[in-house]
Structures are given as C-alpha cells and as structure tokens.
C-alpha cells in the first residue's frame with residue numbers, strides 16, 4: 356500500500372488544473388472566504404505569516420477570529436483582513452497555538468468551526484481536532500507532531516485503537532517516522548480518516564482512500580522558522596477557492612494539498628535564487644509563482 360512505487364510526484368502540469376482563476380462574474384464571496392484561527396500570545400507571528408500567505412495565494416477574503424491580541428498584529432500587516440466572524444468556505448486552524456491553552460481562550464469558536472463541516476486545515480496545536488471535525492480535513496504535521504498525534508490518538512481511543520496500532524507495532528517514535536515518512540503518512544491517513552500532508556525535505560500527501568503524492572525539490576533554505584505557517588495559509592486559500600469542487604468530490608482535497616505544497620516549494624525556489632530566505636519572502640513570492648504556473652512558464 357505505501358511502497359515508494361505507488362507515490363506520484365506532483366508536477367506543475369497537474370497543479371495548474373487545481374488553481375482557481377477568478378472569472379468576470381466573481382466577487383470576493385464567490386471566490387471563497389477563508390476563516391483563520393491561528394496564533395497565540397507566545398506565537399503571534401504564525402498568524403501573521405499564514406494570513407499573509409493566504410491573501411497572496413488568491414483567496415476572496417480572510418476572516419481572522421483568533422485571539423484578539425494577535426488580531427491587532429494581523430490587521431497591522433494586512434488591513435484587508437476582516438476581524439469578525441461570519442460565513443466561510445474553509446478553515447485554517449492551529450498554527451502557533453498550543454493544545455493545552457487553546458480551549459481556555461477559544462473553546463466556543465473552535466467547537467463552532469469544527470461543526471460547520473467545511474474543508475479544514477488543521478496544523479500544529481490543533482491537529483488533534485481531527486477527532487471533532489465534520490468536514491474534509493487536511494492535517495499538516497512535521498515528523499514530531501505526527502508522532503505526538505498518533506500517540507495521543509492511541510491513548511485516547513483506549514484498547515480498540517491500541518489493538519489496531521499494535522498490528523503495526525504500536526504508535527511510532529519520531530525516529531521511525533523520519534526513517535519511513537511515506538509509510539507513516541499513509542498509515543496515519545488511514546487511521547485518522549483525514550488527508551495527511553507530512554512536512555519535511557520531501558512532503559508526503561496521503562488520502563485515506565489511497566491517493567499518494569510527493570512534492571520534492573524545495574530548496575533546503577526552506578528549512579527556516581515559519582515556513583510551515585506559510586504553507587498552511589496557501590493550503591487554506593486553495594481549499595476556500597476550490598470549495599465547490601470539494602463539495603462535489605471530497606477526495607479533491609488530496610490533489611489540492613499537493614498543489615499547495617508544490618506552490619510553496621516553487622515560491623521558495625523563486626524567492627531563494629540559491630540564497631537564504633525568510634518565511635515572509637516565501638509568502639511574497641507566491642503571486643508571481645501562481646502567475647508563472649498558470650502561464651506554463
């Protein structure tokens with residue numbers, strides 16, 4: 356099931372088909388609105404980075420309803436953002452948040468978002484909300500986060516899940532995931548019933564029903580703080596703009612996730628030109644990268 360031969364390397368030709376281009380009759384709502392609950396007192400920058408990337412990936416509007424202290428920073432960077440709740444076509448939740456403190460600050464908001472059933476990106480401190488979400492979910496862990504999530508999942512579900520995991524030798528240590536990322540991305544998708552986008556030098560995207568994609572070729576300069584938050588923003592924007600496709604075919608979240616990862620890698624390459632980059636540099640390179648992808652250059 357998860358052997359290397361079954362993984363398809365995602366390319367620019369395929370990605371082009373999953374980008375949404377606004378039409379003459381579109382307005383900001385028909386293009387898609389992304390709701391964002393990210394950032395915290397300790398990590399406000401994660402919210403700024405994700406929102407910046409989402410806006411630059413071509414979403415119709417962003418509603419940011421995370422912690423109010425963080426909201427000021429987000430709005431200072433991007434006055435286009437709307438700071439009040441309302442209808443959204445997709446959610447981005449968790450970057451820069453901690454599992455322990457999030458409920459205290461945001462309990463009701465998170466419950467409501469999870470109940471809406473729209474496509475949702477769960478990152479960092481919200482990965483475990485996969486157990487509550489009603490719509491199509493894309494999880495975006497790095498190796499350590501996936502190890503923690505699988506451990507918590509086994510513990511939470513008690514003996515039943517432990518038995519299931521035991522067939523595979525129990526929940527993996529982070530070193531096992533690092534040694535076999537394809538295997539564990541696939542198993543996690545099946546066990547959690549969600550698309551898993553496992554981050555690293557190669558990004559692995561696994562859908563529970565079997566679709567398997569890789570994205571390689573990002574420059575190693577991308578291994579710098581906050582670039583995962585930027586990826587979350589790009590992915591959230593693509594889910595919001597392709598919400599109609601996902602409503603008809605929930606499996607579309609996997610190729611859309613692969614497209615987001617490829618766009619992220621190409622933007623990093625464009626920003627880097629062989630030299631160091633910051634996370635904001637990657638976000639700022641997204642519009643020109645989208646244009647180049649669409650024109651086939």
Ligand SMILES: NC(=O)C1=CN([C@@H]2O[C@H](COP(=O)(O)OP(=O)(O)OC[C@H]3O[C@@H](n4cnc5c(N)ncnc54)[C@H](OP(=O)(O)O)[C@@H]3O)[C@@H](O)[C@H]2O)[C@@H](O)CC1
Pocket residue numbers: 397398399400401402449450451452453479480497499500580581582583584
């Ligand atoms: N600008 C922002 O707002 C940003 C916000 N961000 C947000 O931060 C949150 C946490 O995400 P994360 O992945 O960084 O932390 P986490 O999974 O808890 O892993 C911690 C592990 O790292 C290790 N470790 C630490 N220091 C080390 C060192 N010097 N050298 C070697 N190891 C070191 C440490 O090991 P230990 O020190 O315990 O041995 C532990 O194992 C997340 O919500 C993300 O969105 C980020 O995107 C960045 C920009």
Ligand SMILES: Nc1ncnc2c1ncn2[C@@H]1O[C@H](COP(=O)(O)OP(=O)(O)O)[C@@H](O)[C@H]1O
Pocket residue numbers: 497554555556557558573574575576577578579580581582583584585586619
């Ligand atoms: N060696 C590498 N080469 C290319 N890309 C990398 C490498 N290491 C990490 N990445 C990418 O950088 C991003 C880092 O994300 P993440 O680990 O969430 O960091 P952060 O929490 O600081 O945002 C991911 O998109 C990942 O795929």
